[in-house]
Amino acid sequence: MTDLSTLIQPDRGQAARTIHLIDAKGFDAWLSAQPPRHRAAAAAQKLAPAGYSSAILPGDNPDDWSVVSVVNNVERLSPWCLAKLAETLPEGTYRVDAREPGKALHGWLAAQYKFDRYKKKDAKPQGPRILLTSDPAKMEDAIRxxxxxxxxxxxxxxxxxxxxxxxxxxxxxxxxxxxxxxxxxxxxxxxxxxxxxxxxxxxxxxxxxxxxxxxxxxxxxxxxxxxxxxxxxxxxxxxxxxxxxxxxxxxxxxxxxxxxxxxxxxxxxxxxxxxxxxxxxxxxxxxxxxxxxxxxxxxxxxxxxxxxxxxxxxxxxxxxxxxxxxxxxxxxxxxxxxxxxxxxxxxxxxxxxxxxxxxxxxxxxxxxxxxxxxxxxxxxxxxxxxxxxxxxxxxxxxxxxxxxxxxxxxxxxxxxxxxxxxxxxxxxxxxxxxxxxxxxxxxxxxxxxxxxxxxxxxxxxxxx
CATH class of the missing domain: 3.40.630.10 (Zn peptidases)
Structure with a gap:
């Protein structure tokens, strides 16, 4: 079984890409406040005011990018609101901007489950997607x-x-x-x-x-x-x-x-x-x-x-x-x-x-x-x-x-x-x-x- 302690880790200020969360109801206001390159990226990736919709936002340099994801209620994160990101983002370390993931830690972990007991093993398995949290108690509860x-x-x-x-x-x-x-x-x-x-x-x-x-x-x-x-x-x-x-x-x-x-x-x-x-x-x-x-x-x-x-x-x-x-x-x-x-x-x-x-x-x-x-x-x-x-x-x-x-x-x-x-x-x-x-x-x-x-x-x- 996957070592779950590698998938969520304490936030000690280490390098990590940012995940920006947008409330579906505030989508239009957020989009209008973005620079042209972000609006263009959102349109190209068909970002929409619906849960699980997400896009990669370019930064100043080619490797300087962040993630935006739409959630149904940014003030009450569900266990599943980050789960699609945990399935689709490139391997690496991520941090939710300006808030704790809370219950979403469970979905981040659950999304990386695979049942492969009877399948030929992948010669080059994908690396982990790691989410940071500054709440160790919730981290331990989520892992268990x-x-x-x-x-x-x-x-x-x-x-x-x-x-x-x-x-x-x-x-x-x-x-x-x-x-x-x-x-x-x-x-x-x-x-x-x-x-x-x-x-x-x-x-x-x-x-x-x-x-x-x-x-x-x-x-x-x-x-x-x-x-x-x-x-x-x-x-x-x-x-x-x-x-x-x-x-x-x-x-x-x-x-x-x-x-x-x-x-x-x-x-x-x-x-x-x-x-x-x-x-x-x-x-x-x-x-x-x-x-x-x-x-x-x-x-x-x-x-x-x-x-x-x-x-x-x-x-x-x-x-x-x-x-x-x-x-x-x-x-x-x-x-x-x-x-x-x-x-x-x-x-x-x-x-x-x-x-x-x-x-x-x-x-x-x-x-x-x-x-x-x-x-x-x-x-x-x-x-x-x-x-x-x-x-x-x-x-x-x-x-x-x-x-x-x-x-x-x-x-x-x-x-x-x-x-x-x-x-x-x-x-x-x-x-x-x-x-x-x-x-x-x-x-x-x-x-x-x-x-x-x-x-x-x-x-x-x-x-x-």
């Missing part, structure tokens, strides 16, 4: 966030042949070793007897890809207990209710919730947040063979509730249910779960806006406020209790998936709510974590979503 974001993207982008349940276990083991955490992994007979839903989903996977519950604990047991859970379906065929080819194409990313849980857990530990961390990743492959769970099979959850499998492609909520029950046994005060759970959430909100469900209004308000301040968009969806009737079964306590096309994200969240600790504040993030097309700082492929907002909530609650 970018580092876990790069790892998260790498894990989701990796093919399922190299990112199975055992690989998620290895990633958790590396975290435990790095930060002095305790790792425990349930598999085999322990899962079969103690985690009936997790076993039902993963029992058809081949040797070496057996289902497992990965747990990591860290911190002072006297501190508030926080559980972070991530859906770890390393590949999802849909089971016997098999997905069509188009629906299966990106199912390597169905462990995106686990990637987010690992990233958030690392932020908690490396910043030594005063909490008792409990990270849980139920890791499976939803495969097909003669052992695969059938539609109509009845499974017994760890909580003791019986679940009729009405759709084998609604597997994520099953493994999360057993993980939520395990988390409940330790009495957490706060529970977050991340899951690429439903297509219904994407139909409702699209790819960029993540679905938030919460059982507590105070927690939901904190998360939505953090989402707005961190430019990490999410939208609260309702836990509409009357829809629980859609989860009724004729033969068991409940079904795992409601019949019909309506309210799928809500009924999935209501299913999970049945397994949430009664006294805990809980938030469920139904995430997409994928860029279908490249945007500045966000290349096509895996993406961290809701991570910055949730981390802000944790810091604001516990860092003091």
């Amino acid at each position: 966030m970018a580092a876990v974001t790069f790892k998260l993207r790498d894990r989701i982008n990796t093919g399922a042949n190299d990112m199975g349940p055992a690989d998620l276990e290895a990633a958790a083991a590396d975290l435990a070793q790095s930060y002095g955490a305790t790792l425990s992994v349930a598999k085999g007979a322990e899962v079969e007897k103690g985690y009936g839903l997790l076993w039902a989903v993963g029992q058809a996977a081949g040797k070496g890809r057996e289902p497992r519950l990965i747990e990591l604990e860290w911190g002072n047991p006297e501190h508030p207990r926080v559980a972070i859970i991530g859906k770890g379906v390393c590949f999802d065929t849909g089971g016997l209710d098999i997905k069509p080819a188009a629906g299966m194409r990106l199912m390597k990313k169905d462990m995106g919730g686990a990637a987010h849980a690992l990233a958030l857990a690392e932020l908690v530990m490396q910043n030594r947040l005063p909490v008792r961390l409990h990270m849980l990743v139920p890791a499976v492959e939803n495969a097909i063979n003669g052992d695969a769970t059938r539609p109509g099979d009845v499974m017994i959850s760890r909580k003791g509730l019986s679940v009729e499998n009405s759709n084998t492609d609604a597997e994520g909520r099953l493994i999360l249910a057993d993980a939520l029950t395990k988390a409940e046994e330790a009495g957490p005060e706060l529970v977050f779960d991340f899951a690429t759970l439903t297509g219904a959430a994407r139909v409702a909100l699209g790819a960029d806006l993540q679905a938030l469900f919460a059982n507590d209004d105070t927690l939901a308000t904190e998360l939505l406020s953090a989402a707005e301040s961190e430019f990490d968009p999410m939208w609260r969806m309702p836990l509409y209790d009357p829809y629980k009737d859609l989860l009724k079964s004729d033969v068991a306590d409940m079904v795992n998936a409601a019949e019909g096309p309506f309210g799928g994200a809500i009924t999935a969240a209501l299913f999970l709510k049945e397994f949430v600790p009664d006294k805990a504040q809980w938030a469920h993030f139904d995430i997409f974590c994928w860029n279908g097309a490249s945007k500045p700082g966000r290349p096509k492929g895996a993406e961290a979503v809701s991570l910055r907002a949730v981390w802000k909530v944790l810091k604001d609650r516990y860092a003091s």
Whole structure:
């Protein structure tokens, strides 16, 4: 992975090219005040009053040039406002004129991410683009966030042949070793007897890809207990209710919730947040063979509730249910779960806006406020209790998936709510974590979503 500390550095007055930022609303006034050579350069490069538009401005000498970039709001820089520059400028060192980059540090770093694990290496890679800042605290925060974001993207982008349940276990083991955490992994007979839903989903996977519950604990047991859970379906065929080819194409990313849980857990530990961390990743492959769970099979959850499998492609909520029950046994005060759970959430909100469900209004308000301040968009969806009737079964306590096309994200969240600790504040993030097309700082492929907002909530609650 790129050494991120080389991409943003303390400003000690060293030589650097200047980046001038212009508010889109002030573009015309700025342009009219420029000398003719700058106006000519701006016109030649089609500089326009729109975000991400930029141009090189000539100086007195051939090598004496600076950069001008248009931003939507110069007084409130977004994480992405400098990201296109980080992708397109020549290698070298840059300084934003007369202001701190602030949140834009994240986009500067995120824009220089590349996933090249499977590609022939470039014989002459491009040199770094370095941004200066005089705020060391923000620099360190940005480096840490970018580092876990790069790892998260790498894990989701990796093919399922190299990112199975055992690989998620290895990633958790590396975290435990790095930060002095305790790792425990349930598999085999322990899962079969103690985690009936997790076993039902993963029992058809081949040797070496057996289902497992990965747990990591860290911190002072006297501190508030926080559980972070991530859906770890390393590949999802849909089971016997098999997905069509188009629906299966990106199912390597169905462990995106686990990637987010690992990233958030690392932020908690490396910043030594005063909490008792409990990270849980139920890791499976939803495969097909003669052992695969059938539609109509009845499974017994760890909580003791019986679940009729009405759709084998609604597997994520099953493994999360057993993980939520395990988390409940330790009495957490706060529970977050991340899951690429439903297509219904994407139909409702699209790819960029993540679905938030919460059982507590105070927690939901904190998360939505953090989402707005961190430019990490999410939208609260309702836990509409009357829809629980859609989860009724004729033969068991409940079904795992409601019949019909309506309210799928809500009924999935209501299913999970049945397994949430009664006294805990809980938030469920139904995430997409994928860029279908490249945007500045966000290349096509895996993406961290809701991570910055949730981390802000944790810091604001516990860092003091």
